[in-house]
Amino acid sequence: MRIVFMGTPQFAVPVLEALADAGHEIVACYSQPPRRAGRGKALTPSPVHARAEAMGVPVxxxxxLRDAEAQATFAAHDADVAVVAAYGLILPRAVLDAPRLGCLNVHASLLPRWRGAAPIQRAILAGDAETGVGIMQMEAGLDTGPVRLERRTPVGNKTAGDLxxxxxxxxxxxxxxxxxxxxAYPPVPQAEEGVTHAAKIDKxxxxxxxxxxxTQAERQVRAFNPAPGAFFEVEGERIRVLAATVSTGGAPAGAIIGDRSGFAIGCGEGLLVPTLVQRAGRAAMRPDELIRGFPLPEGKILS
Structure with missing residues (x-):
């Protein structure tokens, strides 16, 4: 098929590659404009932009996409279908209707649960037992279109990066x-019950x-790994918690308890036990490594 691909983050790259490997013709790739990133704040293309250029696909x-010129350019691709994966722009009706088969979206949730921008993180934070991905026929509403195919997977102890x-x-x-x-995969309307919204993550x-x-604090750790990174602050320094476990026991909420081998933090119920942490500007380290260079005050109450 003649395909217009629309995506921006790393999540979308395997989709782009799979379409090309399957023999489809990627006639154009749409992505978010380059952003300033890194210490030098240089303009950096998105992962999809960079991969598409390396594949020789026009970007x-x-x-x-709301103005007439952009819509005319899109229609001129004469695509059989547009494949969308975390693109980042709302598609107006003129764009949705331009390809012969419309626009198909790779959405990372079991719709209608977690419509919106951050379905993976929200599934982890909510303690969902499973999540998945659906191939949705796009329409004007926010992730309201019928689903052609769905695949499921357990959430388990996976981080947002893993999922x-x-x-x-x-x-x-x-x-x-x-x-x-x-x-062979006709669109099936989403259920009217069980709708939840996956709001964009606020840092x-x-x-x-x-x-x-x-338990909920440990979900924060997994949901925000790799970004933006769950954290606490002590003595004016931010400490990121990259991995943690949950333990029984009692301590005041926010109280640090531990020894040279590691530490735990009291919660409203149970203890959060960090297993991998990171200081600002440093590499990830074990809790005992952190304590040797940055002693944590026993009994200190974290806000």
Missing amino acids: LTPLT TAELAKLGAAAMVEVLTDPD AEARLDFKGSA
């Missing part, structure tokens, strides 16, 4: 399967909440 980075990589592969395979024979949510349960 377009419009700020909007992102896993769902990207599942979504890539599912998209290739649907495009092999679209008629403030990554501050560990010790007033709640240790």
